[in-house]
Amino acid sequence: MNIKITGTGCYIPDTIEKNDAFSNHQFLNNDGSPINSPNEVIIEKFKAITGIAERRYAKNHLNSSDLGAFAAENAINNANIDPETLDYIIVAHNFGDVKHGTIQSDMLPSLASRIKHNLRINNPKCVAYDILFGCPGWIEGVIQAKAFIKAGLAKRCLVIGTETLSRVVDKHDRDSMIFSDGAGATIIEATNDEGGILAHETASYTSDEAYFLHFGNSNNPELNKDTRYIKMEGRKIYEFALNKVPQAMKTCLDTSGKNIKEVKKIFIHQANEKMDEAILKRFYRLYRTEIPENIMPMSIQKLGNSSVATVPTLFDLVRNNKIENHSLNKGDVVIFASVGAGMHINAIVYQY
Template sequence: MDNAAHVSVLGVGSYVPTKRLTNAELERLVDTSDAWITTRTGISERRVAESGQATSDLAHAAAAAALEDAGTLPESIDLIVVGTSTPDHAFPSVACKVQARLGCTRATAFDVNAACAGFLSALQVAEQFLRAGGATRALVIGADTMSRIVDYSDRTTCILFGDGAGAVVLAKGERPGLHATVTHADGTHYEQLYVHGGGSRLDTEGERPRIKMNGRAIFPLAVRAMISVTEEVLAKAGKTLDDVTWLVPHQANQRILKAVAEGLNVPETRVVSTIRDYGNNSAASVPLALDLAIRDGRIRRGDTVLLTAFGGGLAWGGALLTL
C-alpha cells in the first residue's frame, strides 16, 4: 500500500457524565433487583446526563480530549463525523455543533445513524474521505444520550443503557493505523430493536420516544454478526486473530461479549469489558471502551485492536487498527 493511503490514529478521548444510576436505584423504579441485573447483563451502574446536558455536550468533551491526546489543533481538522441516534435536535447535526464549539473552521461536519454501530459507520466514512483525498485530518465521534429515550418503566431495557461519548483523531500519514473497516445492514429485522416515536410517523405524535427491543431475538443476531464481521475485517486486512492484541466489542451485555469471545476462540483476558461501570452507551460504547482501556494501561501504543459492534437497523461493523 502506498504511504499516501495510510490512515494513522493520532489520538483517542472520551467523556461520561458524573451522575451515576446504580442497580439499587433502578430497584426503586421497576420490578428488578441488583442480583438479576448483574447476572443477566453484567452491569452494576451506568452514567446519566444531567438535565442540562445533551449529546453535543458529551461529544464536544470527548472530542476535545482526543484532540489534546493527538496534540492536534482544532483548525487542522477538515472533517467531523459523529455517529449518534440521539442528536440534540432533528437538525442541525451534532457534528455541526461540535465544529462550532471547537473552532474547527475548516471542517465539514455531519452525523451518521447506525444506532450502536454508529461509531464504526462514522469511522468507515472518515476512512474513505482520507484515503480518497477528500480530507487530511478527521475527528470521528460516537456519542449518545440514551437516557433521553429509555423507558424507565420497562425493566427489560432501562437496565441496559447509559450516556457517554468517545472520539478518535485520524490523519493521512506514513504510519499504518487503520488497516480495514467493514459495515453491513439488514433492515428486515428493524422491529427487533427500534425507537418508538420521535420521528415522522405521526401515529405516535405527542408520545415520548422510547426504545423497544426484543432481547431474545437480538442476542443470537448480535453474536453471529459480530463474529462474522470480525472474521471479515481480518481477512480484508490480511491478518489473523493471532495478530490482534485486544478485542474491543460493543458493550451490549456481558453474556454477548462472552459468547462472541467463545465463538472466536479468544480468551476473555484479551476482551475489553467496561460494561460493569458504564452499561451500554450505544454509538459511544466502542470508542469509550477503547479510551478507558488505554487510560488504565491495558491497551498500549503499538497494540493492534479489533473493534466490532452491532445495533438497531439492524446494522453491524468491524474495524482493525494499530495504535
C-alpha cells in the same frame, strides 16, 4: 501513507446510577401487566446477564452535543493538533439532543454543526455532518473517514460517538437499566507511521431484522400514547449478534492478512456482558483456537451501554491504562466490532 488514530478522548458523566436506584421502579411487561417478581430479583437477574452494576447519566443541563464536544476537545488535545486543520467532523448518535425533562429529539442543526460551533472552529471547509447507524455508528464513522482520506478528499478527520440514552428510556421497561450516557472521540489522519486501519467490514440486515430496535410506547398503558421510548427485542438481538458478528470479524481479519494469533485486543460494543463473551467464543471457535487471556477489555460493568460511545470510550480508557490488566503497545493488532439498530454490524482490524 497509512490511516491511523492519532488522538483519543472521552467524556464520562459524573452522575453514577447504581442498580439499587431501580428498586422502587414499577416494572411492567410489554402488555402492561405486572411482572410477577420482586424488583430485587429482577435487578439480580439483570446484573447476572448484562454485567451492569452501575451506569452514568449526564447532568441535566448537558446534552449529547455538549458531551461530544468535551470528548472531541480531549481527542484534539491528545493528538496535539490545531482543530482548524480538520477536514471533517463526523458525529454518530441516535436521538440528537434530548433536553432533560422534554420528550422531543432536536437534530436541527446537526449535532456535528453544534459541536463544531462549541469547539469554535471557524474553517468553513471543515465539513460537519451526522451519521445515524445505531450503536455501530462510531465504527462506521471511522470507516467513512478512512474513505475520505484514501480518496484524497481529506487529511484529518474527527469522529465522535455521543449519546444521552437515559432521556429516551421507558422507566417501566426492564431494559431501561441497560442504557447510559457518554461520548468518545478520535482523530483519524494520514501518517507515515506503520500500521493503522488494515481492513473493515460492514453489513445491514433489514429484511426481518430492521425493527429489532425501535421507538415504541411505554409498557405503562396509562402514559401518553404519543410519547415514544427506545424499545428492543432482546432475545432476537442476542441471537442475531451471535450469528452475524463473529463471521463479520473473521471476514475482516482474513481480509487484513493478519493471523488470529496476532490479535492482542478485541473492542466490542458494550451492549451486554454475556452477549459479548458469547460473540468472542464463537469468533475463536471459527478459527478452532483457544481464547487468549485478557483479550477483551470491558467497561459495561460501571458505564453501562452508551451506544455509539462505548467503543471509542473503551479504546481511550485502555490507551490511557485506566482498565486493569489491559494496555496497548505499538504494533498491536486489535479488532473493533459492533452491532445495533438497523440492524447493522461492522468491524475494523487496526494495527496500533
